[in-house]
Amino acid sequence: MKIFAIINPVSGARHMEPAALERAVRINFPAADVAFTQYAGHATQLAAQAAKDGYDWVLVAGGDGTVNEAAKALVGTQTALGIVPKGSGNGLARELGMPLMYEEAWTALQKAEPVSCDVGKANEDYFFNLAGVGIEAEIAKMFAEHGKSGVRGKWPYFKLGAKALFTYRPKTLQVSYNGKEEILTPLTLVFANGTQYGSNFKIAPRASLRDGLFDMVEVQPVSKFKLALAAPTFFSKTFRPFDVTRTHRTAQAIIRREGEIVYHLDGEPKTAQNELTFTLCPQALRLLVPRGY
Numbered sequence: 001m002k003i004f005a006i007i008n009p010v011s012g013a014r015h016m017e018p019a020a021l022e023r024a025v026r027i028n029f030p031a032a033d034v035a036f037t038q039y040a041g042h043a044t045q046l047a048a049q050a051a052k053d054g055y056d057w058v059l060v061a062g063g064d065g066t067v068n069e070a071a072k073a074l075v076g077t078q079t080a081l082g083i084v085p086k087g088s089g090n091g092l093a094r095e096l097g098m099p100l101m102y103e104e105a106w107t108a109l110q111k112a113e114p115v116s117c118d119v120g121k122a123n124e125d126y127f128f129n130l131a132g133v134g135i136e137a138e139i140a141k142m143f144a145e146h147g148k149s150g151v152r153g154k155w156p157y158f159k160l161g162a163k164a165l166f167t168y169r170p171k172t173l174q175v176s177y178n179g180k181e182e183i184l185t186p187l188t189l190v191f192a193n194g195t196q197y198g199s200n201f202k203i204a205p206r207a208s209l210r211d212g213l214f215d216m217v218e219v220q221p222v223s224k225f226k227l228a229l230a231a232p233t234f235f236s237k238t239f240r241p242f243d244v245t246r247t248h249r250t251a252q253a254i255i256r257r258e259g260e261i262v263y264h265l266d267g268e269p270k271t272a273q274n275e276l277t278f279t280l281c282p283q284a285l286r287l288l289v290p291r292g293y
Contacts, residue, residue: 001056001057002033002053002054002055002056002057003029003031003032003033003055003056003057003058003059004032004033004034004035004046004047004050004053004055004057004058004059005025005029005032005033005034005035005058005059005060005061006035006036006037006043006046006047006058006059006060006061006062006066006070007021007022007025007034007035007036007037007060007061007062008036008037008043008060008061008062008063008066008086009021009036009037011062011063011065011066011086011087012062012063012086012087012088014086014102016102018036021036021061021102022034024102024103024106025059025061025106027106028106028107028109028110029059029106029109029110032059033055037062037066040069041069042069043060043062043066043069043070043073044069044070044072044073045073046058046070047060047069047070047071047073047074047079047081048073050079051073051074051077051078051079055079056078056079056080057079057080057081057082057114057288058070058074058079058080058081058082059081059082059083059084059106059109059288060081060082060083060084061084061086061102061105061106062084062086062087063085063086063087063088063089063090064087064089064090064091064092064129064266064267065087065266065267065268066086066087067081067083067092067093067128068126068127068128068265068266068268071119071126071128071285072125072126074285074286075119075126075281075284075285076284076285077286078286079286080114080286080287080288081285081286081287081288082109082112082287082288083096083098083105083287083288084098084102084105084106084109085098085099085100085105086102089197089267091129091130091194091196091197091266091267092128092129092194092266093105094196094200095129095194095195095196095209096287096288096289096290097289097290098290108290109288111290111291112288112289112290112291113288113289113291114286114287114288114289115210115286115287115288115289116210116283116284116285116286117209117210117283117284117285117286117287118193118209118210118211118212118280118281118282118283118284118285119193119280119281119284119285120191120193120214120265120278120279120280120281121278121279121280121281122191122263122265122270122272122276122277122278123272123276123277125265125270126265126281127193127265127266128193128194128266128285129192129193129194129196129197129266130190130191130192130193130194130196130197130203130204130266131190131191131263131264131265131266131278132188132189132190132191132263132264133173133188133189133255133261133262133263133276134168134170134171134186134187134188134189134219135168135170135187135188136188136190136197136264137188137262137263137264137269138168138262140264140267140268140269141262141264141269168187170185170186170187170221171185171257172184172185172257173185173186173189173255173256173257174255174256174257175189175253175254175255175256176253176254176256177216177248177250177252177253177254178248178250184218185221186218186219186220186221187219187220187221187222188218188219189216189217189218189219189255190203190204190215190216190217190218190219191214191215191216191253191278192204192207192214192215192216192217193207193209193214193280194207194209195207197267203217203219203245204217204247206247209287210283212251212280212282212283213249213250213251213280214249214250214251214253214278214280215247215248215249216247216248216249216250216253217245217246217247218245218246218247218248219244219245220243220244220245220246222243222244250280251279251280252277252278252279252280253277253278254275254276254277254278255275255276255277255278256274256275256276257274258274259273259274260272260273261273261274261275261276263276
């Protein structure tokens with residue numbers, strides 16, 4: 001079996017020297033080829049070349065951004081993606097049940113098996129866990145701007161989120177799905193392939209990477225007091241009181257709004273003009289998961 005490991009040496013709060021990062025790979029996969037990312041987008045190039053060269057597995061150690069870079073190069077190929085979580089949220093890695101400790105995750109991949117999973121698409125861009133429009137997209141945009149000059153991590157993200165909660169005004173959207181059309185003014189509208197953003201915050205607890213459908217979750221613009229009461233329940237698997245969310249299941253949805261539409265793909269902010277289409281691509285990516293997933 002041919003294995004290629006991609007490591008982002010600067011992701012995550014835990015600093016490790018390159019030699020230590022590579023050592024964990026070698027202990028578990030002695031014959032693997034190893035490369036370190038050097039710039040944004042490098043993981044995409046490395047993964048695409050690995051698939052072209054016939055590697056069976058591409059194993060990626062990094063945060064959600066690095067994982068997404070590699071994953072989009074492997075969509076539609078027979079090369080399976082394995083994830084070693086090394087970021088702050090690690091949404092997809094948590095979804096797959098991967099250990100969050102760096103060394104343990106490499107060991108877990110020894111016993112992993114490939115499973116065909118669904119992939120989301122927003123216009124022409126892929127996403128793998130969650131995408132959405134509304135306040136979360138605005139926070140992602142603010143966080144990206146903050147990251148250019150400030151410190152990244154959970155605490156800055158929380159502070160920006162708290163600020164947005166008090167200043168964001170929900171926008172009216174025309175949403176077409178399942179043969180019908182609705183006018184919505186959501187706090188956020190999430191297209192969930194997986195269940196959670198990361199850190200076990202489960203926006204769509206019944207979503208599945210393998211069912212061929214999005215869970216389209218509308219978080220309604222309720223009072224801030226009601227949101228505060230409901231927030232802890234998003235860390236549970238099914239408990240959803242207070243009528244804060246409404247969920248529909250669909251394989252495609254079209255959002256229309258005159259002018260700019262701000263959205264995010266797995267936390268990466270994007271913009272579209274006037275119209276945005278979300279499409280589910282069934283079983284388009286092979287992911288390595290612990291046995292029994």
